[in-house]
Amino acid sequence: MILSSSIGKKLGMALTGLLLFGFLLAHLSGNFLLLKGDGGATFNAYSEFLVGHPLLIPVEFILLGIFLLHIVLAISVARDNRRARPVGYRVSASVGGRSVSSRTMIYSGLTTLIFVAVHLKTFKYADHAGDSLYGLVVTTFTSELYVGGYAVAMVLLGFHLWHAFQSAFQTLGLHARPRLRGLSIGLCILIAGGFAMIPLAIYLGK
Amino acid sequence: MSAGSQAEAAVSTERRASGMTFTLEIWRQRNADDPGRMVAYEATRVSPDMSFLEMLDLLNEELMRKGEEPFAFDSDCREGICGMCGLVINGVAHGPGTGTTTCQLYMRLFKNGSRIRVEPWRARAFPVVRDLVVDRSAFDRIIQAGGYTSVNTGSAPDANATLISQARAEEAMDSAACIGCGACVASCKNASAMLFVAAKVKHLGVLPQGQPERRQRGVTMLETMQEEGFGNCTNEYECEAVCPKEISTSNIAFLNREYIRNLVSLSSLRPLVTSE
Amino acid sequence: MATLNSRVPGGPLAQKWERHQFELKLVNPANKRHHSVIVVGTGLAGASAAATLAELGYNVLSFCLQDSPRRAHSIAAQGGINAAKNYQNDGDSVFRLFYDTIKGGDYRSREANVHRLAEISSNIIDQCVAQGVPFAREYGGTLTNRSFGGAQVSRTFYARGQTGQQLLLGAYSALMRQVAAGRVQLFPRSEMLEPVIVDGHMRGIVTRNLCSGEMQSWAADAVVLATGGYGNVFFLSTNAKASNVTATWRAHRRGAFFANPCFTQIHxxxxxxxxxxxxxxxxxxxxxxxxxxxxxxxxxxxxxxxxxxxxxxxxxxxxxxxxxxxxxxxxxxxxxxxxxxxxxxxxxxxxxxxxxxxxxxxxxxxxxxxxxxxxxxxxxxxxxxxxxxxxxxxxxxxxxVHYTMGGLWVDYDLMSNLPGLFVLGEANFSDHGANRLGASALMQGLADGYFVIPYTLGGYLAGTRLGEVTTEHPAFAEAEAAASERIDSLLAVRGKRTVDDFHRELGLLLWDHCGMARNASGLTQALERVRQIREEFWQNVTVLGTPGEFNQVLERAGRVADFMEFAETMTRDALERDESCGGHFREEHQTGEGEARRDDDNFAHVAAWEFTGVGQDPVLHKEPLVFENVSLSQRSYK
The missing domain is CATH 3.90.700.10 (Succinate dehydrogenase/fumarate reductase flavoprotein, catalytic domain)
Structure with missing residues (x-):
């Protein structure tokens, strides 16, 4: 009922989005361990701690739920919006806050979904019995194709977050766009740049 | 007396002879069933002091003299308050001026010789009636869904019985200034009417007179907005940029807070509606 | 034709309205739903009347020609609204507001109507505040006032420079509430083209649906016209483009008297x-x-x-x-x-x-x-x-030009000489005499709609035996045919000049000869010229398109055709009123200082014109104005 209302959907998007944002921050801080320069000892220990933790499975399910909800709502919102203007303008111009980011949310979002699928396949559900996770990461990031694809995906994610982050606050009732603009851009660069930097560093460091 | 009028006519004819020229592409659509198309016209001898609508008047007059049917467009007060006019000019609702309606736009803002494309508001909820005229009765139905206080004539207390701070009255006025033109919908990539709904919800929501029905107002108006086929708000703020009354998207944030407030207080199981 | 009976109640001035309210018969609450009322126009007067009548339980049909009732031209009023609240403790009172309005109108309005207006003024402010109208406030939270239009007291309430807008949106929201409640049926983009009279009573109207061009008939027990003024007869005015005289003129053509059409205000x-x-x-x-x-x-x-x-x-x-x-x-x-x-x-x-x-x-x-x-x-x-x-x-x-004081003649109940036809706001002639004071138009519109018509219309319905009439009655078919025929003849001219071209010519003529200053020779010339322009219009106007579609030129042509006829009556009234008063300045009648000189002996009356045919001289009826509570004086501003 809530999720069929226009603001309800947006509220759902904003809350799940902020949770996913939190996940990204946690994930990124874990990933930085890859750069510690100790041959992956800390990173492997960290990953083994997570894998062995009894709460991992429930948390993963919650995360999956959040992610799916975010996607389902996004598609529903985009579908409503498309229906709301069956005949488009011959000429369209922007005079307000419309940006590449805001206009392409559904596309940058869906690209991210594909990336996540590939990413899970490569690292989480890969058969790396003979190797540590660190080893797998390093091996994977020797491929130009993979590093390049990863970087492109992160740029798109950054674009997604650029609009998403400030938009979430407006949806939650905090009209703080001018004040949030700087913070929002900063966080986008941190996350997208941070994630993209690691494979590059590994690739170049070889 | 009539000598004065003649002199007036002579002077303005002279000014027009040396006027500006534009190529106009105008949306022509005979009725709702016609798919419609852009048609090009030349507007000549345009004075920079003409309003955009006067330029269209001039063009229509010329078409009629040639025996061609004029194109339809809405306007009424021509001083920026009735909300009747509204054209998308070169992709921008109400054209290049800031904080103005189409009728308050003057030709001196346009470059002589340029091409100007004119389209109607486009939204599922605003079907085209003819050419540049659309049906905005969806806005009336949104107001019918709660954009009022339920006070019958005669039952009001003395006007000074309830004190309202100056700041509060000004805040309400900022929202109440909405003229219902629909530019917010026209400019929104999602054809959302969220700014229109939010302005009314906030206008009544900040005043003591609006409190008794505050809780259901936002819900019912929002439901009607969706039923009418408007899209969702995705916080791009195009609406605020084209709004002739410069109504802020902080109204939308207010509406969002009202929605959250309702969700929170729903859980405490208080009755949502006290019937009339 | 009946003589003019203003039906002003007896008794002292200050008690007339209260006494009249008691004397008016009441409609049984259970019976109200069996009565339907047509309200044409959704400005301050029309929207407030439609909403209030619906609240009382009547079935209301509300018509306007804009795409939404909220666009009526009341919305453009900037300054404010007067009320005798005396919140400022500066000596205002009901009597002072009454006196200022009578004097400002240069003693050409009816005392009893104006006093009632002043009495009601305070209730309007209460009602509007309850609707959420954000009037300007003092720091302490009370309402603030300003002085306006030369008044010596501060009695004007305002909402920035958009008072008309806020008051109209208040009335509009009340109307929308009744639409939602199912008590009002709303017909936007509908233009009234003919009134329908059955057995001497106003029983309905014929409208043209402006989107489809369809002629439609509507039957009711009474009709309320709140269709504004005729300032656009001058082509250039501060009125909205669609403001017109059509509804009142068509009622006039069917017998309603037009009062004081020469009283126009120039800002x-x-x-x-x-x-x-x-x-x-x-x-x-x-x-x-x-x-x-x-x-x-x-x-x-x-x-x-x-x-x-x-x-x-x-x-x-x-x-x-x-x-x-x-x-x-x-x-x-x-x-x-x-x-x-x-x-x-x-x-x-x-x-x-x-x-x-x-x-x-x-x-x-x-x-x-x-x-x-x-x-x-x-x-x-x-x-x-x-x-x-x-x-x-x-x-x-x-x-x-920005306001017209003249309008259809109405009695104390705001009913015209056609029983069952009520006229409110700028469309009637009643309260402003020969000149309107600033911030009084909003007051009158809302007073008529919220607080007068609900009583007087009830009194009419309760006191009149009205038979059952449906749109099957032949009078409706006749009116529809008349309206269609007029449209067909406009389309059939197929001439060379555009509608606006004629309208401009007419407007300029009136502006020159029947505008700020008038004289007998100019008016006589203008009268002749108006006829010529009208004749040329019907031979040489070009109206393209078809009747059965959205056709803005056709709409305008019909309105201008009515202005052409109306202009003649207006000019004739200006010629006939051989005195200067308020906005009507006859150059022959001025003081040595160039001020307007009234002739109270011969012209202290309302001039109500009866239609006798296009191009034929209308018949003048006079309603004498009796002043029992104020003494008539000459203005001087030296």
């Missing part, structure tokens, strides 16, 4: 005409004259820019002619003075039809910031339209 501070393409005029608040000085060059044809003209070669003609009031003389006096200097060739601007309104001295005296604070929004609006910066160069202003 002195408007932005001047800048070319023959101009489609309408824009008013700027009169408050500008509080600080601006009006002047023209002393030599005709002085081509210099204002800053090049030395002080000695400027004529501050208002200050010179009216040392007492200076730039603050009343609207009609200021307007006529501007016309006089322009007629003498002293006018400025490209067409020589404007005068300067100069703020240089005020800026020097009070500083730029003070002036900006007071008039910033007006200066900005002026600059947007004219591309001239009034902080640097004087504004140019000229008078423009």
């Amino acid at each position: 002195p501070t408007c932005i001047p005409v800048s070319g023959d393409f101009q489609s309408k005029l824009t008013l700027m608040s009169e408050s500008l004259r509080n600080d601006g000085r009006v002047w023209v060059p002393t030599t005709a044809g002085d081509g210099r820019t204002p800053d090049q003209i030395p002080e000695a070669e400027r004529d501050y003609y208002l200050e010179r002619r009216y040392p007492g009031f200076g730039n603050l003389v009343p609207r009609d006096v200021a307007s006529r003075a501007a016309k006089a200097v322009c007629d003498d060739g002293l006018g400025v601007g490209s067409a020589g039809r404007s005068v300067y309104l100069d703020f240089v001295e005020a800026i020097k005296r009070d500083g730029l910031d003070v002036i900006r604070q007071k008039y910033g929004n007006l200066f900005q609006m002026y600059e947007e339209i004219t591309n001239e910066d009034p902080y640097k160069t004087p504004m140019r202003i000229y008078p423009a």
Whole structure:
């Protein structure tokens, strides 16, 4: 009922989005361990701690739920919006806050979904019995194709977050766009740049 | 007396002879069933002091003299308050001026010789009636869904019985200034009417007179907005940029807070509606 | 035809309304739902009437020609609304508001109606505040007031410069609430083309659906017209483009009397005409004259820019002619003075039809910031339209038509001489006499709609035996046929000149001869010329398209055709009223100081005209005006 209302959907998007944002921050801080320069000892220990933790499975399910909800709502919102203007303008111009980011949310979002699928396949559900996770990461990031694809995906994610982050606050009732603009851009660069930097560093460091 | 009028006519004819020229592409659509198309016209001898609508008047007059049917467009007060006019000019609702309606736009803002494309508001909820005229009765139905206080004539207390701070009255006025033109919908990539709904919800929501029905107002108006086929708000703020009354998207944030407030207080199981 | 009976109740002035309310028969609450009422127009008067009648339980059908009821031209009123609240404790009272209105109207209105208006005024403010109208407030939270239109007390309530908008949105929201409740059926983009009279009673209307072109008949127990004034007969006015005389004129053609059509008000501070393409005029608040000085060059044809003209070669003609009031003389006096200097060739601007309104001295005296604070929004609006910066160069202003005091004749119950036809707001003639005071139009519209018609219409319905009438009655078919025929004949002319072209010509003629100043020879000429223009219109107008579709030219053609007929009656009334009063200035009747001179012995009456046919002389009926509570005096502003 809530999720069929226009603001309800947006509220759902904003809350799940902020949770996913939190996940990204946690994930990124874990990933930085890859750069510690100790041959992956800390990173492997960290990953083994997570894998062995009894709460991992429930948390993963919650995360999956959040992610799916975010996607389902996004598609529903985009579908409503498309229906709301069956005949488009011959000429369209922007005079307000419309940006590449805001206009392409559904596309940058869906690209991210594909990336996540590939990413899970490569690292989480890969058969790396003979190797540590660190080893797998390093091996994977020797491929130009993979590093390049990863970087492109992160740029798109950054674009997604650029609009998403400030938009979430407006949806939650905090009209703080001018004040949030700087913070929002900063966080986008941190996350997208941070994630993209690691494979590059590994690739170049070889 | 009539000598004065003649002199007036002579002077303005002279000014027009040396006027500006534009190529106009105008949306022509005979009725709702016609798919419609852009048609090009030349507007000549345009004075920079003409309003955009006067330029269209001039063009229509010329078409009629040639025996061609004029194109339809809405306007009424021509001083920026009735909300009747509204054209998308070169992709921008109400054209290049800031904080103005189409009728308050003057030709001196346009470059002589340029091409100007004119389209109607486009939204599922605003079907085209003819050419540049659309049906905005969806806005009336949104107001019918709660954009009022339920006070019958005669039952009001003395006007000074309830004190309202100056700041509060000004805040309400900022929202109440909405003229219902629909530019917010026209400019929104999602054809959302969220700014229109939010302005009314906030206008009544900040005043003591609006409190008794505050809780259901936002819900019912929002439901009607969706039923009418408007899209969702995705916080791009195009609406605020084209709004002739410069109504802020902080109204939308207010509406969002009202929605959250309702969700929170729903859980405490208080009755949502006290019937009339 | 019946003689005019104003049906003013007996008793002392202050008790007439209360007594009348008691005497009016009541409709049994259970029976109200069996009565239907048509309300045409959704401005302040129409929307408030429709909403209130619906609240009482009547079935209401509400019509307007705009796409939404919220767009009616009441929305454009800037200044404010008067009410005798006396919140400022400065000596206001119901009687003072009554007195000011009667005097301001130059003693050409009905005492009892005006007193009732003053009595009701306070209730209007209460009602509007309860609706959420955000009136301006004091720091302490109480309502604030300003003085307006030369009143010596502060009784004007306002919401920034958008009072009309806020009041209309209040009435509109009340109307929308009744639509939601199912008590009002709403018909936007519908134009009333014919009234329908059955057995001597007004029983319905015929409308044209402006989207589909379809003719539709509607039956009811009573019809309320709240369709505004006829200022657009001049083509250029501050009225909205669609404002017209059609509804009231068509009622007039079917027997309703038109009262005092020559009473039009001209506002002195408007932005001047800048070319023959101009489609309408824009008013700027009169408050500008509080600080601006009006002047023209002393030599005709002085081509210099204002800053090049030395002080000695400027004529501050208002200050010179009216040392007492200076730039603050009343609207009609200021307007006529501007016309006089322009007629003498002293006018400025490209067409020589404007005068300067100069703020240089005020800026020097009070500083730029003070002036900006007071008039910033007006200066900005002026600059947007004219591309001239009034902080640097004087504004140019000229008078423009903006309100019409005349309208359909109504009795104390606001019912016309056609039983069952009620007329409210600017569409009737009742309260403003020969001149309306500032901030009184909003007051009258809402008083009529919220607090008068609910009582008097009930009294009519309860006291009249009305048979069952449906749209099957032959009178409806006849009216539909008449309306269709008129449309067909407009389309059949297939001439060369456009509708606007004719409208401009008519407007200019009236502006020159039946505008700010009138005289017998000009009016006689104009009368002849109006007929010629009308005849040419019906032979040479071009109206394209078909009747069965959205056709804006056809709409306008019908309205202009009615203006053509109306113009004749207006001019005739101006000729017949051989005196000067309020906005009606006959050059033959002025004091040595150039002021309006009334003739109370011969013209203290309402002139109500009866239609006898197009091009035929209408019949004049006079309703004598009796003044028992005020004494008649001559205005002087020296």
